[in-house]
Amino acid sequence: MKVAYEKPPSETPSEFGLSPKEKKELYYLLLKCRMFDERFRKLFRAGRFAGTYFSAVGQEATTVVPSYKLLPQDFIGPAHRELGCNIVRSPLKVIAAQIYARANSPDKGLSHPCHYGYKPANIITPASTVAGQSVLAVGVALAYKIRKEPYVALAFVGEGGTAMGPWYEAVNFAAVHKLPVVFIVQNNLWGESVPARLVGAFEDFSHRADGVGMPGVSIDGNDVLKVWETTAPAVARARRGEGPTLIEMKTYRWYGHSEIDPADYRPKEEVEYWKKRDPIPAYEKYLMGNKKLTLEEKKQIEEKIDKEIDEAVEFAEAADYGPVEWVLGDVYADFKADAPDRP
Ligand SMILES: Cc1ncc(C[n+]2csc(CCOP(=O)(O)OP(=O)(O)O)c2C)c(N)n1
Numbered sequence: 001m002k003v004a005y006e007k008p009p010s011e012t013p014s015e016f017g018l019s020p021k022e023k024k025e026l027y028y029l030l031l032k033c034r035m036f037d038e039r040f041r042k043l044f045r046a047g048r049f050a051g052t053y054f055s056a057v058g059q060e061a062t063t064v065v066p067s068y069k070l071l072p073q074d075f076i077g078p079a080h081r082e083l084g085c086n087i088v089r090s091p092l093k094v095i096a097a098q099i100y101a102r103a104n105s106p107d108k109g110l111s112h113p114c115h116y117g118y119k120p121a122n123i124i125t126p127a128s129t130v131a132g133q134s135v136l137a138v139g140v141a142l143a144y145k146i147r148k149e150p151y152v153a154l155a156f157v158g159e160g161g162t163a164m165g166p167w168y169e170a171v172n173f174a175a176v177h178k179l180p181v182v183f184i185v186q187n188n189l190w191g192e193s194v195p196a197r198l199v200g201a202f203e204d205f206s207h208r209a210d211g212v213g214m215p216g217v218s219i220d221g222n223d224v225l226k227v228w229e230t231t232a233p234a235v236a237r238a239r240r241g242e243g244p245t246l247i248e249m250k251t252y253r254w255y256g257h258s259e260i261d262p263a264d265y266r267p268k269e270e271v272e273y274w275k276k277r278d279p280i281p282a283y284e285k286y287l288m289g290n291k292k293l294t295l296e297e298k299k300q301i302e303e304k305i306d307k308e309i310d311e312a313v314e315f316a317e318a319a320d321y322g323p324v325e326w327v328l329g330d331v332y333a334d335f336k337a338d339a340p341d342r343p
Helices: 020-045 060-067 083-089 092-099 132-146 165-176 205-212 224-239 268-275 279-289 295-318 325-329
Strands: 075-077 153-158 181-187 216-220 245-250
Touching (some): 020 092, 020 224, 060 083, 075 132, 083 092, 092 295, 165 181, 181 224, 205 216, 205 245, 216 224
């Protein structure tokens, strides 16, 4: 992995230092994201829910870390691989119900699996149209600016999505109007089976920022502390009204585009290379080396997460599907079939 374009953030990292307790909490969230993801891959393969499943294993740091310590009023515009944002801000049972497409999901079970959104967490259900969420995030940021509210929107997209016209329009508009947005581009080298080199004629996707007059930076998206030290200043800058930032995070998805994709278009060596750069053991090693985490604590955290996942799966599996009228109810005015209480 080459990062040719790394620029220092505008503030010194120490201003945004995490306490030992917060560092441990971040570890818990990263591990929860990984364990939930691996469990749901298995559940899909066991036929426990339909459709497909979009795993984000390997990319956890790029979503969990930027979502950590945001204000509740801050907004997140995720795409289909942003499980980590939801792990930080939404109850697991809500996420599980969405994947299972059950009536108690926030989207009434009507969206595609892994299109997680949860209004109380200020996370919008992503549009299936790639990059659509970046347009929405910019709209929300514009509202924050007009209302003079000190809140920030995070807009996530894959490197593939940055080739979309609407994404460019969103980034350009945010730069012109100095909107409080942080654009996070997760460059995992592949958009379905299309390699990054066929999407942008450069090594670093942060160059996309150059043409719109926005600061852009490329970083190792598998380095937990680096992600924090880059994202936190960008969020603070947006909150101060100084405008948007684009952060390219270089990372990798370990598995296929979704669970129905064997991903045999990728060289084995590439997969192995990135698996050795797993963000979670590297962070764990850092914590243990600095005596901020013990093996015993790690075991306790794993047991706690396992239990939380069991409960979320039970919640989803105990629920029904919504009636078919709900499909029409959200399209035609004549079909008024609103869902009952949802989580
Ligand atoms: C406009 C549009 N074109 C194609 C698709 C199908 N599609 C869904 S995700 C995806 C790949 C997106 O790649 P990237 O933005 O790099 O994100 P990643 O899947 O790698 O996380 C494609 C082609 C879509 N949903 N919308």
